[in-house]
Amino acid sequence: MIERWDIYEIELNGPSAGNPFVDVQLSTRFQLDDCVVELQGFYDGEGLYRIRFMPDTVGQWHFVTQSNVPELDSRTGQFECIEPSTGNHGPMHIDDTFYFRYADGTPYRQFGTTCYAWTHQGEEMERKTLQTLANSPFNKIRLCIFPKDYVYNKNEPVYYPYEGTPLKNWDFTRFNPPFWRHFEQRVLDLQKLGIEADVILFHTYDRWGFEYMEAENDDHYIRYAVA
Incomplete structure:
Protein backbone atom coordinates (compact mmCIF):
# COMPACT_ATOMS: atom_id res chain seq x y z
CA MET A 1 0.00 0.00 0.00
CA ILE A 2 1.08 3.55 -0.67
CA GLU A 3 -0.32 6.77 0.75
CA ARG A 4 -1.96 9.34 -1.43
CA TRP A 5 0.72 11.85 -2.55
CA ASP A 6 3.54 9.53 -1.52
CA ILE A 7 5.96 8.00 -4.04
CA TYR A 8 5.39 4.57 -5.56
CA GLU A 9 8.55 3.23 -7.17
CA ILE A 10 9.00 0.41 -9.67
CA GLU A 11 12.50 -1.08 -9.82
CA LEU A 12 13.45 -3.25 -12.79
CA ASN A 13 16.62 -5.04 -13.85
CA GLY A 14 17.76 -4.42 -17.40
CA PRO A 15 20.75 -4.00 -19.70
CA SER A 16 23.85 -2.10 -18.61
CA ALA A 17 25.84 -2.46 -21.84
CA GLY A 18 26.23 0.40 -24.28
CA ASN A 19 24.76 3.67 -23.05
CA PRO A 20 21.45 2.92 -21.29
CA PHE A 21 20.87 6.65 -20.66
CA VAL A 22 20.18 7.15 -24.37
CA ASP A 23 19.74 3.66 -25.83
CA VAL A 24 16.89 2.48 -23.61
CA GLN A 25 13.40 3.97 -23.67
CA LEU A 26 11.16 3.15 -20.72
CA SER A 27 7.76 4.50 -19.74
CA THR A 28 4.84 3.31 -17.66
CA ARG A 29 1.10 3.77 -17.94
CA PHE A 30 -0.67 4.03 -14.57
CA GLN A 31 -4.46 3.74 -14.49
CA LEU A 32 -7.28 4.01 -11.96
CA ASP A 33 -10.70 3.79 -13.61
CA ASP A 34 -10.73 6.61 -16.20
CA CYS A 35 -7.64 8.33 -14.78
CA VAL A 36 -4.50 7.57 -16.83
CA VAL A 37 -0.99 8.88 -16.14
CA GLU A 38 2.01 8.12 -18.35
CA LEU A 39 5.52 8.65 -16.95
CA GLN A 40 9.09 8.20 -18.14
CA GLY A 41 11.47 5.93 -16.28
CA PHE A 42 15.21 6.43 -15.87
CA TYR A 43 18.42 4.45 -15.65
CA ASP A 44 19.94 4.46 -12.15
CA GLY A 45 23.17 2.61 -12.91
CA GLU A 46 24.32 -0.98 -12.35
CA GLY A 47 21.55 -2.39 -14.53
CA LEU A 48 18.73 -0.81 -12.48
CA TYR A 49 15.81 1.10 -13.97
CA ARG A 50 13.25 3.05 -11.96
CA ILE A 51 9.84 4.60 -12.53
CA ARG A 52 8.37 6.87 -9.85
CA PHE A 53 4.75 7.85 -9.49
CA MET A 54 2.85 10.03 -7.02
CA PRO A 55 -0.79 8.85 -6.92
CA ASP A 56 -3.29 11.60 -6.17
CA THR A 57 -6.38 9.41 -5.93
CA VAL A 58 -7.24 6.70 -3.43
CA GLY A 59 -7.97 3.28 -4.91
CA GLN A 60 -6.48 0.32 -6.76
CA TRP A 61 -3.99 1.44 -9.41
CA HIS A 62 -2.73 -0.78 -12.24
CA PHE A 63 0.32 -0.24 -14.39
CA VAL A 64 2.04 -1.58 -17.49
CA THR A 65 5.49 -0.67 -18.81
CA GLN A 66 6.51 0.11 -22.38
CA SER A 67 10.10 -0.22 -23.57
CA ASN A 68 12.24 -0.88 -26.62
CA VAL A 69 14.00 -3.53 -24.51
CA PRO A 70 12.02 -6.81 -24.24
CA GLU A 71 13.00 -7.52 -20.63
CA LEU A 72 11.59 -4.13 -19.55
CA ASP A 73 8.51 -4.18 -21.77
CA SER A 74 4.95 -5.18 -20.78
CA ARG A 75 5.73 -5.55 -17.08
CA THR A 76 2.50 -5.26 -15.13
CA GLY A 77 1.45 -4.77 -11.54
CA GLN A 78 -0.94 -3.07 -9.16
CA PHE A 79 -0.97 -1.34 -5.81
CA GLU A 80 -3.49 0.17 -3.44
CA CYS A 81 -3.39 3.89 -2.69
CA ILE A 82 -4.71 4.74 0.78
CA GLU A 83 -5.59 7.97 2.57
CA PRO A 84 -2.61 10.14 3.64
CA SER A 85 -1.31 10.06 7.18
CA THR A 86 -0.98 13.07 9.45
CA GLY A 87 1.58 15.51 8.09
CA ASN A 88 1.25 14.35 4.49
CA HIS A 89 -0.35 17.41 2.89
CA GLY A 90 0.47 16.58 -0.72
CA PRO A 91 2.13 18.78 -3.34
CA MET A 92 1.96 22.54 -3.23
CA HIS A 93 0.17 24.72 -5.76
CA ILE A 94 -0.60 28.39 -6.37
CA ASP A 95 -3.78 29.53 -4.68
CA ASP A 96 -5.72 32.67 -5.62
CA THR A 106 -3.42 23.47 4.16
CA PRO A 107 -2.00 26.99 3.59
CA TYR A 108 1.75 27.29 3.03
CA ARG A 109 3.43 30.49 4.21
CA GLN A 110 7.04 30.33 3.17
CA PHE A 111 9.91 31.53 5.32
CA GLY A 112 13.04 30.57 3.47
CA THR A 113 16.80 30.75 3.27
CA THR A 114 19.46 29.93 0.67
CA CYS A 115 21.95 27.05 0.74
CA TYR A 116 22.94 27.14 -2.92
CA ALA A 117 25.90 24.72 -2.84
CA TRP A 118 24.86 22.78 0.25
CA THR A 119 24.74 19.33 -1.38
CA HIS A 120 28.34 19.75 -2.58
CA GLN A 121 29.98 20.35 0.80
CA GLY A 122 30.61 16.81 2.00
CA ASN A 139 10.28 25.96 6.01
CA LYS A 140 12.01 26.39 2.63
CA ILE A 141 15.57 26.47 1.32
CA ARG A 142 16.79 27.31 -2.16
CA LEU A 143 19.56 25.08 -3.52
CA CYS A 144 21.25 24.21 -6.80
CA ILE A 145 21.61 20.88 -8.55
CA PHE A 146 24.87 21.81 -10.28
CA PRO A 147 27.90 22.74 -8.15
CA LYS A 148 28.46 26.45 -7.74
CA ASP A 149 31.63 28.53 -7.98
CA TYR A 150 31.56 31.92 -6.29
CA VAL A 151 33.34 33.91 -3.62
CA TYR A 152 31.96 31.83 -0.73
CA ASN A 153 32.49 28.45 -2.37
CA LYS A 154 35.70 27.36 -4.11
CA ASN A 155 35.87 23.71 -3.07
CA GLU A 156 35.50 20.79 -5.44
CA PRO A 157 32.30 18.79 -4.90
CA VAL A 158 32.35 15.17 -3.79
CA TYR A 159 30.12 14.11 -6.70
CA TYR A 160 29.59 15.39 -10.23
CA PRO A 161 26.34 15.07 -12.22
CA TYR A 162 27.99 13.46 -15.26
CA GLU A 163 30.58 10.83 -15.94
CA GLY A 164 33.96 12.31 -16.80
CA THR A 165 36.76 14.23 -15.14
CA PRO A 166 36.96 17.82 -13.90
CA LEU A 167 37.15 20.47 -14.85
CA LYS A 168 35.52 20.21 -18.27
CA ASN A 169 35.93 16.69 -19.61
CA TRP A 170 32.34 15.44 -19.31
CA ASP A 171 30.17 13.02 -21.22
CA PHE A 172 26.84 14.84 -21.24
CA THR A 173 25.06 11.70 -22.45
CA ARG A 174 26.00 9.73 -19.31
CA PHE A 175 24.78 10.76 -15.89
CA ASN A 176 26.58 9.83 -12.68
CA PRO A 177 23.98 7.96 -10.56
CA PRO A 178 25.78 8.41 -7.18
CA PHE A 179 25.49 12.18 -7.62
CA TRP A 180 21.75 11.97 -8.22
CA ARG A 181 21.13 9.50 -5.38
CA HIS A 182 22.97 11.83 -3.03
CA PHE A 183 20.95 14.85 -4.15
CA GLU A 184 17.68 12.92 -3.79
CA GLN A 185 18.64 11.86 -0.28
CA ARG A 186 19.24 15.45 0.74
CA VAL A 187 15.84 16.49 -0.61
CA LEU A 188 14.28 13.65 1.40
CA ASP A 189 16.20 14.82 4.48
CA LEU A 190 14.61 18.24 4.05
CA GLN A 191 11.17 16.69 3.59
CA LYS A 192 11.50 14.88 6.92
CA LEU A 193 12.12 18.27 8.55
CA GLY A 194 9.06 19.78 6.88
CA ILE A 195 11.23 22.00 4.68
CA GLU A 196 10.42 22.54 1.01
CA ALA A 197 13.30 22.31 -1.49
CA ASP A 198 13.30 25.21 -3.97
CA VAL A 199 15.58 23.69 -6.61
CA ILE A 200 17.55 25.80 -9.11
CA LEU A 201 18.02 23.81 -12.32
CA PHE A 202 20.53 26.10 -14.08
CA HIS A 203 22.91 28.87 -13.03
CA THR A 204 25.95 30.71 -14.39
CA TYR A 205 28.28 30.51 -11.36
CA ASP A 206 30.21 27.76 -13.05
CA ARG A 207 33.78 26.67 -13.76
CA TRP A 208 33.00 23.11 -14.87
CA GLY A 209 31.36 23.87 -18.21
CA PHE A 210 27.80 22.91 -17.26
CA GLU A 211 26.46 26.33 -18.21
CA TYR A 212 27.70 25.84 -21.78
CA MET A 213 25.88 22.61 -22.57
CA GLU A 214 24.10 22.41 -25.90
CA ALA A 215 20.30 22.64 -26.00
CA GLU A 216 20.05 18.90 -26.63
CA ASN A 217 22.06 18.22 -23.47
CA ASP A 218 19.92 20.68 -21.51
CA ASP A 219 16.78 18.80 -22.57
CA HIS A 220 18.33 15.45 -21.66
CA TYR A 221 19.30 16.82 -18.26
CA ILE A 222 15.82 18.19 -17.54
CA ARG A 223 14.15 14.90 -18.46
CA TYR A 224 16.49 12.97 -16.18
CA ALA A 225 16.18 15.43 -13.30
CA VAL A 226 12.38 15.37 -13.22
CA ALA A 227 12.09 11.59 -13.65
Missing part, protein backbone atom coordinates in the same frame (compact mmCIF):
# COMPACT_ATOMS: atom_id res chain seq x y z
CA THR A 97 -2.84 34.09 -7.70
CA PHE A 98 -0.63 35.27 -4.83
CA TYR A 99 -0.63 32.43 -2.29
CA PHE A 100 0.47 28.84 -1.84
CA ARG A 101 -1.60 25.94 -0.59
CA TYR A 102 -1.04 22.19 -0.26
CA ALA A 103 -3.24 19.69 -2.06
CA ASP A 104 -5.22 18.93 1.12
CA GLY A 105 -6.05 22.63 1.52
CA GLU A 123 28.89 14.68 4.61
CA GLU A 124 30.05 16.50 7.74
CA MET A 125 28.96 19.98 6.65
CA GLU A 126 25.74 18.72 5.09
CA ARG A 127 24.75 16.93 8.31
CA LYS A 128 25.62 19.99 10.34
CA THR A 129 23.39 22.07 8.08
CA LEU A 130 20.49 19.67 8.62
CA GLN A 131 20.95 19.93 12.39
CA THR A 132 20.94 23.72 12.14
CA LEU A 133 17.82 23.72 9.96
CA ALA A 134 16.04 21.39 12.38
CA ASN A 135 16.34 24.08 15.05
CA SER A 136 15.46 26.98 12.77
CA PRO A 137 12.15 28.59 11.75
CA PHE A 138 12.76 28.01 8.03
Whole structure:
Protein backbone atom coordinates (compact mmCIF):
# COMPACT_ATOMS: atom_id res chain seq x y z
CA MET A 1 0.00 0.00 0.00
CA ILE A 2 1.08 3.55 -0.67
CA GLU A 3 -0.32 6.77 0.75
CA ARG A 4 -1.96 9.34 -1.43
CA TRP A 5 0.72 11.85 -2.55
CA ASP A 6 3.54 9.53 -1.52
CA ILE A 7 5.96 8.00 -4.04
CA TYR A 8 5.39 4.57 -5.56
CA GLU A 9 8.55 3.23 -7.17
CA ILE A 10 9.00 0.41 -9.67
CA GLU A 11 12.50 -1.08 -9.82
CA LEU A 12 13.45 -3.25 -12.79
CA ASN A 13 16.62 -5.04 -13.85
CA GLY A 14 17.76 -4.42 -17.40
CA PRO A 15 20.75 -4.00 -19.70
CA SER A 16 23.85 -2.10 -18.61
CA ALA A 17 25.84 -2.46 -21.84
CA GLY A 18 26.23 0.40 -24.28
CA ASN A 19 24.76 3.67 -23.05
CA PRO A 20 21.45 2.92 -21.29
CA PHE A 21 20.87 6.65 -20.66
CA VAL A 22 20.18 7.15 -24.37
CA ASP A 23 19.74 3.66 -25.83
CA VAL A 24 16.89 2.48 -23.61
CA GLN A 25 13.40 3.97 -23.67
CA LEU A 26 11.16 3.15 -20.72
CA SER A 27 7.76 4.50 -19.74
CA THR A 28 4.84 3.31 -17.66
CA ARG A 29 1.10 3.77 -17.94
CA PHE A 30 -0.67 4.03 -14.57
CA GLN A 31 -4.46 3.74 -14.49
CA LEU A 32 -7.28 4.01 -11.96
CA ASP A 33 -10.70 3.79 -13.61
CA ASP A 34 -10.73 6.61 -16.20
CA CYS A 35 -7.64 8.33 -14.78
CA VAL A 36 -4.50 7.57 -16.83
CA VAL A 37 -0.99 8.88 -16.14
CA GLU A 38 2.01 8.12 -18.35
CA LEU A 39 5.52 8.65 -16.95
CA GLN A 40 9.09 8.20 -18.14
CA GLY A 41 11.47 5.93 -16.28
CA PHE A 42 15.21 6.43 -15.87
CA TYR A 43 18.42 4.45 -15.65
CA ASP A 44 19.94 4.46 -12.15
CA GLY A 45 23.17 2.61 -12.91
CA GLU A 46 24.32 -0.98 -12.35
CA GLY A 47 21.55 -2.39 -14.53
CA LEU A 48 18.73 -0.81 -12.48
CA TYR A 49 15.81 1.10 -13.97
CA ARG A 50 13.25 3.05 -11.96
CA ILE A 51 9.84 4.60 -12.53
CA ARG A 52 8.37 6.87 -9.85
CA PHE A 53 4.75 7.85 -9.49
CA MET A 54 2.85 10.03 -7.02
CA PRO A 55 -0.79 8.85 -6.92
CA ASP A 56 -3.29 11.60 -6.17
CA THR A 57 -6.38 9.41 -5.93
CA VAL A 58 -7.24 6.70 -3.43
CA GLY A 59 -7.97 3.28 -4.91
CA GLN A 60 -6.48 0.32 -6.76
CA TRP A 61 -3.99 1.44 -9.41
CA HIS A 62 -2.73 -0.78 -12.24
CA PHE A 63 0.32 -0.24 -14.39
CA VAL A 64 2.04 -1.58 -17.49
CA THR A 65 5.49 -0.67 -18.81
CA GLN A 66 6.51 0.11 -22.38
CA SER A 67 10.10 -0.22 -23.57
CA ASN A 68 12.24 -0.88 -26.62
CA VAL A 69 14.00 -3.53 -24.51
CA PRO A 70 12.02 -6.81 -24.24
CA GLU A 71 13.00 -7.52 -20.63
CA LEU A 72 11.59 -4.13 -19.55
CA ASP A 73 8.51 -4.18 -21.77
CA SER A 74 4.95 -5.18 -20.78
CA ARG A 75 5.73 -5.55 -17.08
CA THR A 76 2.50 -5.26 -15.13
CA GLY A 77 1.45 -4.77 -11.54
CA GLN A 78 -0.94 -3.07 -9.16
CA PHE A 79 -0.97 -1.34 -5.81
CA GLU A 80 -3.49 0.17 -3.44
CA CYS A 81 -3.39 3.89 -2.69
CA ILE A 82 -4.71 4.74 0.78
CA GLU A 83 -5.59 7.97 2.57
CA PRO A 84 -2.61 10.14 3.64
CA SER A 85 -1.31 10.06 7.18
CA THR A 86 -0.98 13.07 9.45
CA GLY A 87 1.58 15.51 8.09
CA ASN A 88 1.25 14.35 4.49
CA HIS A 89 -0.35 17.41 2.89
CA GLY A 90 0.47 16.58 -0.72
CA PRO A 91 2.13 18.78 -3.34
CA MET A 92 1.96 22.54 -3.23
CA HIS A 93 0.17 24.72 -5.76
CA ILE A 94 -0.60 28.39 -6.37
CA ASP A 95 -3.78 29.53 -4.68
CA ASP A 96 -5.72 32.67 -5.62
CA THR A 97 -2.84 34.09 -7.70
CA PHE A 98 -0.63 35.27 -4.83
CA TYR A 99 -0.63 32.43 -2.29
CA PHE A 100 0.47 28.84 -1.84
CA ARG A 101 -1.60 25.94 -0.59
CA TYR A 102 -1.04 22.19 -0.26
CA ALA A 103 -3.24 19.69 -2.06
CA ASP A 104 -5.22 18.93 1.12
CA GLY A 105 -6.05 22.63 1.52
CA THR A 106 -3.42 23.47 4.16
CA PRO A 107 -2.00 26.99 3.59
CA TYR A 108 1.75 27.29 3.03
CA ARG A 109 3.43 30.49 4.21
CA GLN A 110 7.04 30.33 3.17
CA PHE A 111 9.91 31.53 5.32
CA GLY A 112 13.04 30.57 3.47
CA THR A 113 16.80 30.75 3.27
CA THR A 114 19.46 29.93 0.67
CA CYS A 115 21.95 27.05 0.74
CA TYR A 116 22.94 27.14 -2.92
CA ALA A 117 25.90 24.72 -2.84
CA TRP A 118 24.86 22.78 0.25
CA THR A 119 24.74 19.33 -1.38
CA HIS A 120 28.34 19.75 -2.58
CA GLN A 121 29.98 20.35 0.80
CA GLY A 122 30.61 16.81 2.00
CA GLU A 123 28.89 14.68 4.61
CA GLU A 124 30.05 16.50 7.74
CA MET A 125 28.96 19.98 6.65
CA GLU A 126 25.74 18.72 5.09
CA ARG A 127 24.75 16.93 8.31
CA LYS A 128 25.62 19.99 10.34
CA THR A 129 23.39 22.07 8.08
CA LEU A 130 20.49 19.67 8.62
CA GLN A 131 20.95 19.93 12.39
CA THR A 132 20.94 23.72 12.14
CA LEU A 133 17.82 23.72 9.96
CA ALA A 134 16.04 21.39 12.38
CA ASN A 135 16.34 24.08 15.05
CA SER A 136 15.46 26.98 12.77
CA PRO A 137 12.15 28.59 11.75
CA PHE A 138 12.76 28.01 8.03
CA ASN A 139 10.28 25.96 6.01
CA LYS A 140 12.01 26.39 2.63
CA ILE A 141 15.57 26.47 1.32
CA ARG A 142 16.79 27.31 -2.16
CA LEU A 143 19.56 25.08 -3.52
CA CYS A 144 21.25 24.21 -6.80
CA ILE A 145 21.61 20.88 -8.55
CA PHE A 146 24.87 21.81 -10.28
CA PRO A 147 27.90 22.74 -8.15
CA LYS A 148 28.46 26.45 -7.74
CA ASP A 149 31.63 28.53 -7.98
CA TYR A 150 31.56 31.92 -6.29
CA VAL A 151 33.34 33.91 -3.62
CA TYR A 152 31.96 31.83 -0.73
CA ASN A 153 32.49 28.45 -2.37
CA LYS A 154 35.70 27.36 -4.11
CA ASN A 155 35.87 23.71 -3.07
CA GLU A 156 35.50 20.79 -5.44
CA PRO A 157 32.30 18.79 -4.90
CA VAL A 158 32.35 15.17 -3.79
CA TYR A 159 30.12 14.11 -6.70
CA TYR A 160 29.59 15.39 -10.23
CA PRO A 161 26.34 15.07 -12.22
CA TYR A 162 27.99 13.46 -15.26
CA GLU A 163 30.58 10.83 -15.94
CA GLY A 164 33.96 12.31 -16.80
CA THR A 165 36.76 14.23 -15.14
CA PRO A 166 36.96 17.82 -13.90
CA LEU A 167 37.15 20.47 -14.85
CA LYS A 168 35.52 20.21 -18.27
CA ASN A 169 35.93 16.69 -19.61
CA TRP A 170 32.34 15.44 -19.31
CA ASP A 171 30.17 13.02 -21.22
CA PHE A 172 26.84 14.84 -21.24
CA THR A 173 25.06 11.70 -22.45
CA ARG A 174 26.00 9.73 -19.31
CA PHE A 175 24.78 10.76 -15.89
CA ASN A 176 26.58 9.83 -12.68
CA PRO A 177 23.98 7.96 -10.56
CA PRO A 178 25.78 8.41 -7.18
CA PHE A 179 25.49 12.18 -7.62
CA TRP A 180 21.75 11.97 -8.22
CA ARG A 181 21.13 9.50 -5.38
CA HIS A 182 22.97 11.83 -3.03
CA PHE A 183 20.95 14.85 -4.15
CA GLU A 184 17.68 12.92 -3.79
CA GLN A 185 18.64 11.86 -0.28
CA ARG A 186 19.24 15.45 0.74
CA VAL A 187 15.84 16.49 -0.61
CA LEU A 188 14.28 13.65 1.40
CA ASP A 189 16.20 14.82 4.48
CA LEU A 190 14.61 18.24 4.05
CA GLN A 191 11.17 16.69 3.59
CA LYS A 192 11.50 14.88 6.92
CA LEU A 193 12.12 18.27 8.55
CA GLY A 194 9.06 19.78 6.88
CA ILE A 195 11.23 22.00 4.68
CA GLU A 196 10.42 22.54 1.01
CA ALA A 197 13.30 22.31 -1.49
CA ASP A 198 13.30 25.21 -3.97
CA VAL A 199 15.58 23.69 -6.61
CA ILE A 200 17.55 25.80 -9.11
CA LEU A 201 18.02 23.81 -12.32
CA PHE A 202 20.53 26.10 -14.08
CA HIS A 203 22.91 28.87 -13.03
CA THR A 204 25.95 30.71 -14.39
CA TYR A 205 28.28 30.51 -11.36
CA ASP A 206 30.21 27.76 -13.05
CA ARG A 207 33.78 26.67 -13.76
CA TRP A 208 33.00 23.11 -14.87
CA GLY A 209 31.36 23.87 -18.21
CA PHE A 210 27.80 22.91 -17.26
CA GLU A 211 26.46 26.33 -18.21
CA TYR A 212 27.70 25.84 -21.78
CA MET A 213 25.88 22.61 -22.57
CA GLU A 214 24.10 22.41 -25.90
CA ALA A 215 20.30 22.64 -26.00
CA GLU A 216 20.05 18.90 -26.63
CA ASN A 217 22.06 18.22 -23.47
CA ASP A 218 19.92 20.68 -21.51
CA ASP A 219 16.78 18.80 -22.57
CA HIS A 220 18.33 15.45 -21.66
CA TYR A 221 19.30 16.82 -18.26
CA ILE A 222 15.82 18.19 -17.54
CA ARG A 223 14.15 14.90 -18.46
CA TYR A 224 16.49 12.97 -16.18
CA ALA A 225 16.18 15.43 -13.30
CA VAL A 226 12.38 15.37 -13.22
CA ALA A 227 12.09 11.59 -13.65
